Amino acid sequence: MEQTRVQAEKSPAKVRPQAKFERSRRQVLALLEQLRVEIEKMTDEPSDNTVNEEIPQTPEWGQKNIGDLLAKERADKITLKELADILGISVSFAWQVERGRAKLPDNQINAWASAIGMSRQLLATNTIYYYRPQMFQFITGMCFERKEELSPGDIQQIFESHSKLMKPEAVINAMRRYMIDEKVVAISEKEAINLITRYIRINKQQRQLSQRKLAAAIGYQSPTSISLIENGRIWIADDKIGEWISALSLRDDLFTTLCLMAYAWNTYCILSTSQHRDGRRSANNRGVARNQRRAM
Numbered sequence: 001m002e003q004t005r006v007q008a009e010k011s012p013a014k015v016r017p018q019a020k021f022e023r024s025r026r027q028v029l030a031l032l033e034q035l036r037v038e039i040e041k042m043t044d045e046p047s048d049n050t051v052n053e054e055i056p057q058t059p060e061w062g063q064k065n066i067g068d069l070l071a072k073e074r075a076d077k078i079t080l081k082e083l084a085d086i087l088g089i090s091v092s093f094a095w096q097v098e099r100g101r102a103k104l105p106d107n108q109i110n111a112w113a114s115a116i117g118m119s120r121q122l123l124a125t126n127t128i129y130y131y132r133p134q135m136f137q138f139i140t141g142m143c144f145e146r147k148e149e150l151s152p153g154d155i156q157q158i159f160e161s162h163s164k165l166m167k168p169e170a171v172i173n174a175m176r177r178y179m180i181d182e183k184v185v186a187i188s189e190k191e192a193i194n195l196i197t198r199y200i201r202i203n204k205q206q207r208q209l210s211q212r213k214l215a216a217a218i219g220y221q222s223p224t225s226i227s228l229i230e231n232g233r234i235w236i237a238d239d240k241i242g243e244w245i246s247a248l249s250l251r252d253d254l255f256t257t258l259c260l261m262a263y264a265w266n267t268y269c270i271l272s273t274s275q276h277r278d279g280r281r282s283a284n285n286r287g288v289a290r291n292q293r294r295a296m
Contacts, residue, residue: 064100
């Protein structure tokens with residue numbers, strides 16, 4: 001009888017740790033789910049909460065316009081199946097991109113433009129305008145209303161005429177002023193991600209902002225988002241670029257260039273190479289003009 005009583009007293013002790021474990025497990029799962037939802041909100045897709053009503057923020061709007069542009073350029077040249085074979089993708093995905101149901105991947109801009117006989121600079125500038133409207137605004141210094149209909153050529157011309165996109169050498173020189181101990185000699189896609197995270201950390205430390213205060217200033221629900229961005233785990237959403245610049249008093253040209261380099265490296269390479277080539281051509285033209293004046 002005494003043995004039965006001892007067993008009865010011990011049995012609750014075995015159940016109690018299991019109940020605590022189950023309760024803790026449910027709490028951890030709930031926290032993970034909450035974190036997953038927040039990370040999804042922080043993807044590169046523009047959110048429904050528009051920062052500036054004058055620039056387009058609806059992802060479907062941008063994807064549809066790019067899709068229409070690609071379909072128009074491809075028409076009467078090659079079939080969708082031929083395009084998919086050239087790019088090494090499924091016909092279904094090519095169809096989704098042209099219908100505006102999926103984004104054109106940044107690493108496929110060159111191949112896609114070449115396959116349909118389209119200027120890669122034209123496609124690259126239009127992807128920024130439609131996929132990253134606030135970035136386009138900061139790079140060009142121009143603001144556009146949602147109702148405004150611009151042709152693909154107009155978008156390219158506006159970008160090339162007003163772009164404040166920095167060259168790799170200028171980015172390195174600017175970052176050296178912030179990081180005296182860092183020896184950056186060249187920029188790659190991976191290094192671009194490291195540069196933007198360092199730039200954020202240094203400016204945050206200089207202004208003595210905690211994760212919580214910075215998150216509140218930018219409009220994030222949790223400081224976890226700041227930590228994930230600082231560690232290069234998630235991207236800065238397009239509609240948050242203005243808040244980051246304002247909260248940390250960042251250089252808009254440097255910050256937007258770093259964002260484009262880190263999150264759309266191929267697009268940056270296309271546009272920076274194009275600008276560099278145009279700059280050399282202009283310099284050559286000025287040299288010819290000087291020689292002609294001297295001859296006269």
